[in-house]
Amino acid sequence: DVGTRQDExxxxxxKRARTASAPSRDELSSYSETELLFKSNLFRLQTEExxxxxxxxQIDKQLxxxxxxxxxxxxxxxxxxxxxxxxxxxxxxxxxxxxxLESLELTGxxxxxxxxxxxxxx
Numbered sequence: 001d002v003g004t005r006q007d008e009x010x011x012x013x014x015k016r017a018r019t020a021s022a023p024s025r026d027e028l029s030s031y032s033e034t035e036l037l038f039k040s041n042l043f044r045l046q047t048e049e050x051x052x053x054x055x056x057x058q059i060d061k062q063l064x065x066x067x068x069x070x071x072x073x074x075x076x077x078x079x080x081x082x083x084x085x086x087x088x089x090x091x092x093x094x095x096x097x098x099x100x101l102e103s104l105e106l107t108g109x110x111x112x113x114x115x116x117x118x119x120x121x122x
Contacts, residue, residue, distance in 0.1 A: 071121045079117065085110040 023031070038044040085095045086109045096102045 074121055075117055077115065077117055080113075080115040082113040082115075083111065 034041055034044045038047065081097070082101065083095075083097045084101045084104060084106060086106070087094050093102050094104070094106075096104075
């Protein structure tokens with residue numbers, strides 16, 4: 001009994017601090033999901049391992065390639081100044097610096113846009 005009490009109390013007679021904390025909300029939901037869906041923690045672990053093995057790793061490489069291409073295209077865009085101004089006569093088409101802007105029906109009397117390439121794209 002004395003040896004058991006010393007183990008419980010520790011060498012200095014103080015109680016040992018509990019090392020395990022209460023499970024978090026995510027852990028509790030994972031436990032209940034395992035119980036409801038998988039019926040066994042071992043089966044869940046096996047399923048997760050199998051999914052890790054069969055998931056394609058090319059997604060990251062494809063995405064990175066597409067993002068690099070997009071970055072290059074953004075940096076290659078020339079500087080542009082675009083303007084649109086409503087005509088004084090309501091029946092006349094608006095004055096626009098680009099033909100694509102003529103079909104816009106803006107509420108104001110004029111609009112000016114300026115595009116400059118970004119200095120840095122990460």
